[in-house]
Amino acid sequence: MKKITVSGKTVDEAVKSAIAQLKTTRERVSIQVLEEPQKGFLGLIGTKPAVVEVEIKPDAAEEAIKFLQDVTANMGVTIEVEQRETKDGILFDLKGAGLGVLIGKRGQTLDSLQYLVNLVANRYSEQYLRIVLDAENYRDxxxxxxxxxxxxxxxxxxxxxxxxxxxxxxxxxxxxxxxxxxxxxxxxxxxxxxxxxxxxxxxxxxx
The missing domain is CATH 3.30.1370.50 (R3H-like domain)
Structure with missing residues (x-):
């Protein structure tokens, strides 16, 4: 997660500067105002800038993938995840050796992993996300x-x-x-x- 502290003449100027440095958009960051700008004597002497802390919000899908890779590693299976948008939500297509362990009998293990992945993803998303796990074209x-x-x-x-x-x-x-x-x-x-x-x-x- 990237987080920077930036100053500017105004809060808005400081925020815009931080967003430019992080190469992201306003929707993708959380903003905390550390210091409001203050004008000095007669607006000339001792002017203090605004100071903000701007942090890129965690990406829900990325956090879900990290979680999934940690869980599968503990199961003895190393995976790569190909992610793509579908009409039903987001598809995580698992790649690697020994994927049968992750599918399980009638897909029960895959369904359990999918349930957990959705719980994790939606902790980081303001809107409901639906993630479908697939491996070896099992879903089709x-x-x-x-x-x-x-x-x-x-x-x-x-x-x-x-x-x-x-x-x-x-x-x-x-x-x-x-x-x-x-x-x-x-x-x-x-x-x-x-x-x-x-x-x-x-x-x-x-x-």
């Missing part, structure tokens, strides 16, 4: 698998005229199931239970 593979599962269970619900209850899933995976079946005639879906054990029920539309 899981999405395809869930879509196939949804269609099989939708057909089963229609054929047997009975509800089918799925295992607990996170919100993103539940959305995939709901979306996959929303246009299928004769099937309805709804969620029941409380996190982290909330699950989807696939049922015939008319029972």
């Amino acid at each position: 593979r899981r999405k395809e698998s869930l879509e196939q599962l949804a269609k099989r269970l939708g057909n089963k619900a229609v054929r047997t005229r009975k509800e089918v209850i799925l295992e607990p899933m996170n919100a993103l995976e539940r959305k995939i199931i709901h979306t996959a079946l929303q246009d299928i005639k004769g099937v309805k879906t709804y969620s029941e239970g409380v996190e982290p054990n909330r699950r989807i029920v696939v049922a015939p539309a008319k029972m």
Whole structure:
């Protein structure tokens, strides 16, 4: 984190000077006025400048990446993180060897890491951030698998005229199931239970 102390004829002048030196914008800094400017006798003798302390605010995504790398290092896995914006938020694509350890059974470890990373990121952000973790293209593979599962269970619900209850899933995976079946005639879906054990029920539309 960069922090500098700067003086100027006015507070605004001192702040602008500090921002220029830090090569950032006003939105990215926190400002503390250490001394207000003071005029001397007749406005000429003993004039004191304004003094401000300007600090670059922590970047939420950067802090989240640092946290993630520390946690994975303690798990014995060294990673690099490729970050990019998506329609769903920010994607952290993990790169490295031994990523299977970080994915875990049915992505449970990856989901737990994602939960913690979001907690850390949102400590440093004034607006809500949504970060999705991925490794070895797991999210796309899981999405395809869930879509196939949804269609099989939708057909089963229609054929047997009975509800089918799925295992607990996170919100993103539940959305995939709901979306996959929303246009299928004769099937309805709804969620029941409380996190982290909330699950989807696939049922015939008319029972």
